[in-house]
């Protein structure tokens with residue numbers, strides 16, 4: 001199908017103005033039938049343009065009552081006839097179901113046989129469902145109606161207006177883009193409701209989850225959403241633009257969550273995380289609610305500016321998280337530093353790296369940008385701007401942006417202009433350095449009075465001076481701030497500290513390097529510096545040393561184990577250190593050290609201080625020796641569990657992953673997963689089956705991963721279990737099959753599943769020159785696949801180098 005170019009989009013925006021869409025979908029028909037009436041206005045005489053329509057079937061199309069030929073390559077060509085500038089385009093079409101969680105999808109609940117339908121048009125599936133002018137800046141008023149089977153309910157962008165027989169009609173929503181069109185329908189039980197100012201918030205989930213432990217966390221999710229709506233309205237000075245905000249949990253969503261005008265769709269996987277009581281669910285909720293303003297009320301003009309939505313929503317969500325979940329803002333940013341920030345540093349050092357903003361000539365290119373750059377680097381850069389111009393100027397600029405561009409679209413220059421006016425500073429040069437240039441700066445001490453940056457950028461950083469006390473613990477003596485701009489900046493007063501931490505408090509997006517003295521002291525202290533946010537900065541700096549081949553994995557694992565014993569880490573810190581320690585053992589250490597390191601990590605969790613459940617999950621992930629594996633077996637049977645820890649869905653799955661990988665999981669335990677956990681049990685079962693050290697298991701998982709007839713969640717779960725460290729011999733034959741079969745099978749798939757599967761199925765455990773050579777030799781026309789392969793080869797090259805260091 002033709003990929004929309006920026007030139008075509010801007011030409012179309014000069015040719016027509018789209019007024020409204022009236023869409024009726026008949027969900028009782030098989031296939032589903034859509035009838036769309038688009039009202040638009042010609043802006044030029046003798047003009048012609050096209051609309052997109054890529055449905056499975058087309059029953060008929062008319063322009064001003066005159067029949068048109070069917071679409072070619074997904075496009076309906078339209079020409080202005082006569083003087084009248086108003087036009088009406090009507091299309092009746094048949095929409096097919098997708099298994100990839102995009103477009104129109106259907107889920108049949110194995111528990112009760114009930115069906116649920118969902119349409120998610122973001123980012124490019126609108127035309128698979130209805131006729132439209134599919135580009136971000138052609139906003140219009142949408143009126144949506146749907147014919148439903150008996151006993152069904154439907155939620156969509158607008159509020160319910162009326163129900164006549166089996167047809168439900170929604171209130172019109174203005175300022176929508178075609179990709180905003182979203183609905184979920186099925187026999188939902190009654191919704192829970194609450195009020196956030198002028199906005200009614202509701203929460204729904206499938207019927208069979210009623211009374212299940214997984215949905216116990218929903219009242220908290222709903223109150224988080226309510227509080228977030230109120231917090232943004234207050235802090236942005238712009239009320240919530242939508243009178244209703246419906247939240248629906250669905251099993252098959254391609255993303256973790258999605259926010260469109262008036263509606264949030266959340267992947268059910270999140271229920272498992274929220275049930276465990278961690279902050280992840282609250283953070284996702286805060287991010288999605290922010291999209292009601294950034295993404296919905298104001299969207300990007302073109303696909304080069306998707307970062308506007310994602311970076312701002314991510315940045316604001318951490319500030320909102322503090323307000324809605326009662327943690328301090330510093331604790332909230334500590335979570336960001338541990339779990340998100342390393343993803344940006346990693347993405348910014350790979351062949352696929354791109355600036356936060358860069359020109360994209362087609363819609364597809366704009367959507368292929370990595371998460372670490374768009375979301376995390378984008379948010380980090382906004383945080384560093386707040387450190388430069390102050391929180392008040394930052395928020396004032398956002399308020400100006402929302403007021404100027406409400407119900408329309410904007411660009412990077414528009415936003416930077418708002419921040420420039422609010423701060424009284426010309427920020428155009430700042431935007432060039434941070435948003436239009438790729439890569440991260442590394443900062444280092446130079447002598448005892450200066451800080452140097454390898455790529456000079458204007459930034460304001462914290463500098464922490466730490467001394468060892470009598471008990472050998474590090475304590476911060478002072479926290480200074482310095483504004484850097486040039487390559488070398490003289491900063492007075494840096495002398496005589498035992499350790500100096502640059503970018504203390506993580507205000508800026510910059511890679512922290514250590515001087516030799518600080519490195520020695522911080523290693524001995526296992527980064528325990530007495531301030532959680534500063535400590536996260538240190539751990540991120542040390543992890544960059546591991547992945548850069550400058551610190552042996554063995555040394556990192558030892559530090560992490562010592563640090564876990566000392567206690568006092570936040571939950572995100574425990575989780576991150578454990579997962580990095582296991583990754584260090586599995587991927588960055590020489591293979592001969594692997595088993596010993598894993599055993600050491602698992603033992604450390606048994607005596608560590610901290611969240612007992614997170615430690616138990618860490619033990620299950622690292623367990624290696626016969627005794628440790630036997631203990632996992634006992635835990636599974638409900639015996640000998642650590643105090644205060646019960647077997648929940650996540651811990652059970654983690655135990656079974658490790659046992660399955662060693663060929664020790666019992667078939668009945670794996671098969672019981674879907675019954676014991678209706679939300680993630682089915683996908684966890686698929687991963688367990690794939691992890692078993694048998695060729696027949698690998699072959700079956702390989703086929704499921706690449707099959708087009710399996711739901712995306714099952715394909716990805718199977719793929720996630722194929723490559724297990726320690727099974728290299730068994731898997732030797734799959735290296736070539738990746739480069740021949742797998743990559744061929746993924747061409748033509750939707751971008752998100754394609755991006756995920758191409759990484760999951762990559763022969764990541766076969767760390768060798770042969771794999772790197774095969775990756776370098778692969779000739780790939782597909783942009784997503786080429787980037788994925790180049791990126792995996794780069795990471796493998798680093799791992800190989802790290803394994804060889806002494």
Ligand SMILES: [Zn+2]
Nearest residue numbers: 287291310313
């Ligand atoms: Zn988002």
